[in-house]
Amino acid sequence: MPITEDRTDARRLSWAEAARYLSTVLQLGLVVLVIRQFEIEGSAFYRLSVLTLAGFALHALLPVAYRLTFFLLLSITGILLVMGPINGLWILGLGGFLLILSHLPVRFSFRVGIVLATTLLLGFFRSSLLPSGIPAPIWPILASMFMFRLAIYLYDLTHGVEAGSPARVLSYFFMIPNVAFPLFPVVDYKTFARNYYDEDAWRIYQRGLQWILRGVLHLIAYRFVYHYMTMDLAEVRTGPQVMQYIFSSFMLYLRVSGMYHLAVGILHLFGFRLPETNHFWLFCQSFTDLWRRMNIYFKDFMMKLVYYPSFFRLRKKGMRKAIGLALVMVFFVTWALHAVQWFWLRGELLLSWQDGFFYVILGAFVIYQSLKEAKPGRKRAVDTGHVRWSPRRAINALLTMGLLMTAWSFWTADSVDQWVTMFQGMSEWPRRGTLIVAGSLVLYLGLAGLPWRSPELVEKKQGPLLRPALLTTGMLGGLLIAGHPRIYQQLDTGGTDFVLALKENKLNRRDQAVLLRGYYEKVDNQSKLTSQVWELGDGATEDVRITSTAAYRERNDFLGGELVPLTHILFKDTDFFTNRWGMHDRDYEQGKPDSTYRIALVGPSDVMGPGVLAPETFEALVESRLNDQHAGHRFRGYEILNFGVAAYTLPQQTAMVHERVLGFQPDLVIMTLHPVSDPPALIRYLVSAVQRGVNIPDPELQSIIKQAGIDSTMSDAVAKRQIWPHFEAIMRWSVRHVARVTRDRGTPLALMVVDAITESSPAEQQLIRYADSLGLAIIDLRDAHKNHDARTLVLAENDRHPNKLGHRLLADALYRRLIALGDTLGLGLDPAIQPSQSTQEGK
Amino acid sequence: MSNEEIIRTVKEYILKTFLPGEDPKALTESTQLITGGVLDSLATLELVSFLEQQYGIELQAHEVDAANLGTLTAIATLVQSKAGAGK
Numbered sequence: 001m002p003i004t005e006d007r008t009d010a011r012r013l014s015w016a017e018a019a020r021y022l023s024t025v026l027q028l029g030l031v032v033l034v035i036r037q038f039e040i041e042g043s044a045f046y047r048l049s050v051l052t053l054a055g056f057a058l059h060a061l062l063p064v065a066y067r068l069t070f071f072l073l074l075s076i077t078g079i080l081l082v083m084g085p086i087n088g089l090w091i092l093g094l095g096g097f098l099l100i101l102s103h104l105p106v107r108f109s110f111r112v113g114i115v116l117a118t119t120l121l122l123g124f125f126r127s128s129l130l131p132s133g134i135p136a137p138i139w140p141i142l143a144s145m146f147m148f149r150l151a152i153y154l155y156d157l158t159h160g161v162e163a164g165s166p167a168r169v170l171s172y173f174f175m176i177p178n179v180a181f182p183l184f185p186v187v188d189y190k191t192f193a194r195n196y197y198d199e200d201a202w203r204i205y206q207r208g209l210q211w212i213l214r215g216v217l218h219l220i221a222y223r224f225v226y227h228y229m230t231m232d233l234a235e236v237r238t239g240p241q242v243m244q245y246i247f248s249s250f251m252l253y254l255r256v257s258g259m260y261h262l263a264v265g266i267l268h269l270f271g272f273r274l275p276e277t278n279h280f281w282l283f284c285q286s287f288t289d290l291w292r293r294m295n296i297y298f299k300d301f302m303m304k305l306v307y308y309p310s311f312f313r314l315r316k317k318g319m320r321k322a323i324g325l326a327l328v329m330v331f332f333v334t335w336a337l338h339a340v341q342w343f344w345l346r347g348e349l350l351l352s353w354q355d356g357f358f359y360v361i362l363g364a365f366v367i368y369q370s371l372k373e374a375k376p377g378r379k380r381a382v383d384t385g386h387v388r389w390s391p392r393r394a395i396n397a398l399l400t401m402g403l404l405m406t407a408w409s410f411w412t413a414d415s416v417d418q419w420v421t422m423f424q425g426m427s428e429w430p431r432r433g434t435l436i437v438a439g440s441l442v443l444y445l446g447l448a449g450l451p452w453r454s455p456e457l458v459e460k461k462q463g464p465l466l467r468p469a470l471l472t473t474g475m476l477g478g479l480l481i482a483g484h485p486r487i488y489q490q491l492d493t494g495g496t497d498f499v500l501a502l503k504e505n506k507l508n509r510r511d512q513a514v515l516l517r518g519y520y521e522k523v524d525n526q527s528k529l530t531s532q533v534w535e536l537g538d539g540a541t542e543d544v545r546i547t548s549t550a551a552y553r554e555r556n557d558f559l560g561g562e563l564v565p566l567t568h569i570l571f572k573d574t575d576f577f578t579n580r581w582g583m584h585d586r587d588y589e590q591g592k593p594d595s596t597y598r599i600a601l602v603g604p605s606d607v608m609g610p611g612v613l614a615p616e617t618f619e620a621l622v623e624s625r626l627n628d629q630h631a632g633h634r635f636r637g638y639e640i641l642n643f644g645v646a647a648y649t650l651p652q653q654t655a656m657v658h659e660r661v662l663g664f665q666p667d668l669v670i671m672t673l674h675p676v677s678d679p680p681a682l683i684r685y686l687v688s689a690v691q692r693g694v695n696i697p698d699p700e701l702q703s704i705i706k707q708a709g710i711d712s713t714m715s716d717a718v719a720k721r722q723i724w725p726h727f728e729a730i731m732r733w734s735v736r737h738v739a740r741v742t743r744d745r746g747t748p749l750a751l752m753v754v755d756a757i758t759e760s761s762p763a764e765q766q767l768i769r770y771a772d773s774l775g776l777a778i779i780d781l782r783d784a785h786k787n788h789d790a791r792t793l794v795l796a797e798n799d800r801h802p803n804k805l806g807h808r809l810l811a812d813a814l815y816r817r818l819i820a821l822g823d824t825l826g827l828g829l830d831p832a833i834q835p836s837q838s839t840q841e842g843k
Numbered sequence: 844m845s846n847e848e849i850i851r852t853v854k855e856y857i858l859k860t861f862l863p864g865e866d867p868k869a870l871t872e873s874t875q876l877i878t879g880g881v882l883d884s885l886a887t888l889e890l891v892s893f894l895e896q897q898y899g900i901e902l903q904a905h906e907v908d909a910a911n912l913g914t915l916t917a918i919a920t921l922v923q924s925k926a927g928a929g930k
Contacts (some may be wrong), residue, residue: 159905190910275878292883303884308904311888319892323885373885 013061020202021060023469027209028053028269030476031216037483039505040219041259043791044082045180050079052176056269060205064197068167071270075176082179083138090138091145094122095173100192108158115150129348136347140182142536143344145173148186148301148337155305156189166192176270182345185260185277185297187267188304197271206465208268209472211276215261216479220502222254227501227508232680233418234720242425249409250401256295257281280452285396287365288373290404292600306333320374322340324367331363351693358411365403394449398441401448406801417717500560504790509801546610546646551576557694559655560685563608563645572611572795581660584608585620585642592665595636597827600643600661602653603672606754606802606810607644611795615644616804621811622818626829634828641666649682650734655697662745668825670750670779679727685717686730698737704729731767739774748775748825754810755785777821784813844926849919855887856893856919861886870877877909892916900925 034040035049055074059067080088094687101115125132126139149172163169172192178184197204229248236245260277267274279296291299310326317325335356340349384603413419481487488499546552551567554560563582568575579587601607601619609617615624619640626638641664643656653671661669686705689696693712696702708723723730735751742749751771753764772778785793785806793806802810822829850872854904858867861881876882882890890912900922911921 155905159903190908194910240919288885292880304908312904319888323888370885511900637922730846 017202020205020465023465023473024202024209024269025053025057027469027472027476028056030473030480031209031212034216034476034479034483037480038216038220038503039791040216041262042505045262047081048078048176048180051081052269055176056205059270060201067271068165068171068196071176072171072174073268075171075174075179079141079174079179083141087135087138090134091142091179092174093147093841094134094138094142096170098150099169099173102150102154102157110732115154123343126344139347140345141179142273143341144182144184144521145178147341148298149173149189149499151305152186152301153189161190164747168193168230175267177266181259181263183256183259183633184263185295186301187264187274187297188300191274192272193276197272197273197338198275201271202270202465204271204273206468206472207273208265210260211265211268213265213472213475215258215263215265217475218258218261220479222252222258223502225251225254230508231415232720232724233415233422234683234724235679236422237425237725238428238430238433239426240429240437242422243424243437246405246409249412250405252407252412253281253294256320259299259778260295266803282401283397283448283450283452284400284404285393286369287362287371287404288399290366295641297426302330302334320371323374326369327363327367327754331359331366332628335359354411354413354416358407361407362404386634387445387447388451390451391449393451394445396688397448398445415717417715418721421717421721453539506790546571546576546605546608550648551578556692558689558697559652559659560689561645561647572799574611575613576610577614583642584617585614588639588641588664590664592667593637597635597638597668598664598666599638599640599668599670600657600664601640601670601672601752602643602648602656602661603670603752603754604644604648604674605646606674607642607672608646609642609644609807610646610801611799612802612804612807614642616807618802618807618810618814619644621808622815623692625811625815626818626827629833630827632773632831633830644672647681649685650731651682651686651701654734654738657741658697662741666747668748668750668827669738671738673751673753673767674755679724679763682730683720683723683727686723687716690719691716699731700737701730701733704733728763728766731763732770735767735771735776736774739776748777750779750821750825752779752814753782755782777824779814779817779821780818781810784809844898846916846919846923850915851924852884852897853890853894853918854915857899859891860893870915873914875909875913877913878916883905884897893925894922898922898926 003236032046032049032053036046040046051074055070057076059070062070076088076092079091082088083091098115098118101118102111104111104114106114121130121630124130125134153169153172157163172187172189175187225248229244229251231241231245231248233245236242246738257278257729264274264277275296277297278295279293281290284290284293299709301538307326307330310329311322313323314325316322338355339350342348410416410419483499483503488496488503491499547554547561549569549571551564551569552561553564555562563578565578565580565582567578570576576584579585581590599619607617607619609619614620619642621636625638626640631637641661643661645652645656648656650671650673657669657671687710690705691712691714692708696705704726705723708726710719710722714722735749739749751768753768768778768780788805788809793802794800795803795811818827819829819833854867854870857876858865858870862870870881874881887907891907895901899908900920902925906921910917912918
């Protein structure tokens, strides 16, 4: 029964209610543990979930009359906790100011004008066209709280809806889950008010928990798609891969669906029985059905503020004309709002023809089907779900989703050229891939033909809460068990990696390449939902790029760039020095001192060591330890020269060895295999080199490029696609060439594998095997961070370079490997010294 | 006209137009018509048109929502208030 009695008196729980209370708290506790274990939406959301648990435990015991105020206080606490006190106060202050403007005692149209003018001014602040001192991180959250909800609120006020108590109004805007989600469902104000404790509280809470669980499952499924299915357009070669690309681009929507389920599930815990945000959106029967299933709140928002008002104004022109024109308005406004939303999230308007074209196509489909459905005399057939499996339903869903996914893949493609070129793959249908596609289609048709009914109609038939509570508890428990290291480490490496991919909140290799690019150049990151990079905010842009500092200079040759000698800058809040040779290292003589074992280490930024002092880099720590423990045994001293430069791919390392490294007479050369050498980054680099017309330094590499058929006149998209199949050959060339050159000098070459706190790739595995076959020593540091929380080893959430601790662990691992390879590499180490202690700061 | 009469008339219209073949007992006074998926946006507009013609009332855009048209009971209340207000 809805709670209506004892509104101010303290409630005494009956035994049954006490059991439900404990059950709900237990389930919520399991949710918090799952959020922590699976790193759901980052550390901010975890902190918020703990607050939600504590808040719910108290809130559920309060008299109803006090709950809304408590919810508001909890929401404010959440904002301050997640955003920090300064940023939190900015959000509360600016938001409060907008609400005051909305209630000014002036004519309503004037009030709306003032709010719009203020919003425009805030827009100037957001884009930094006007200085303001307002911290950048607040904008996405402030916008997600006010951009849509203020419009709804003002619309409702103007049509006679009572604002309600200040607690309700403020709760509506500052509601607790919002601070963790820059993308948030557009909650309707009337629904928010009307559905508050309008049903049995325990049923509301239980549904909330089920939706939170659903959200978690969606986000885990998203990770599967994100890590295992998404592809770079340039690597799509066959028909099945085209299908995979199209399918995976769309399925990244699981992220939005997951977040929205989490958000609304949490609101249920505080009595807000809000409708479902997404409902079996994989089985849309038509483009008009799409609106009933995907991002339902946004659909309701557009219906309320645009569609119905437009229709009612235009209906004198006739029903069908009014519907058509109203829908045109809807899609135009949707496109515009999307651009504005992106502006608040990223600080720049998203006005691309690709975006506009997508909405035109989608709008055209919706309008066509709507007008067809609106034909007079057409027999409406609402799916009542009586037929268990329907072939018509299945085919409708397949056609609708096929068209939608194709349009979606166009919308989210990084390059239209590449998207179009991708379809060349449709002429190739390898057996294995074709069977997988065929099997998937059969499975899909089997599921799509079932009657996926509306949640309201399904729920009415539910009985006691025990069954859903047990099911939710069981599933949460299952997730916790499956995600526990003691369980998944029983699996083989592949299995463990699979669980870790689903468990850890990290970028896939494609986005890492984007992020790494973002460190070194301004990335026009309009990859929207397919990338998580934009969520890292402004950290992955100019202020962390070494290439935009005085310590780096570009070169118009194959090397592309280098560190400038003898510079001293402040970079990532740390002193960054370069010696006279342009190394982030202490000084060395070019001539090797007598009886010195010299190691030359080439690699990208993880070797270079941004964000830590030169003596704190892992190579410096190892150098120090070698000298402390082994100097005097066979060699008087040891040197490790840090030739690391940001973003150096394997081919650039090869060029660096040629140009500079050999001149230092090293006794050992170590090249670094790192995600920056992964296909997207390596290919981008080579295409850029060819387009710049620089001299390709080696005949063998020239031959590979010629085989790929790329030249400086080609577009990016086409060049990347053509060279993609050759990236393995390029990586092999890099290593083989240096091996030959160093071998000629009697110098061993080793390949060091650094994983940058992320997962391995097939390309990496293959190159390691190839290097091994050439007789190279393999220095595998991928387990350097084992048993450590990866988040504690990096400079920041949006900067995956190792911090001091990360470098120390790498140093320990490198030292152990050098000890093991000592005889092979002729290091002359004292066999009595065992690698037991960890490294301290060196040089 | 009473609420019961309005409910009966509207129920008959909805069953005939949007739920052909459905068991009339399945559509109750409290069945969620909009959020329950019985009425999509087009159907809602058709219903609005029916109500306006049947009862000589005029609805506004902001009145087309689940609060006013979400159940048969809500529809009856809306019609009564509109008719009573002389619209």
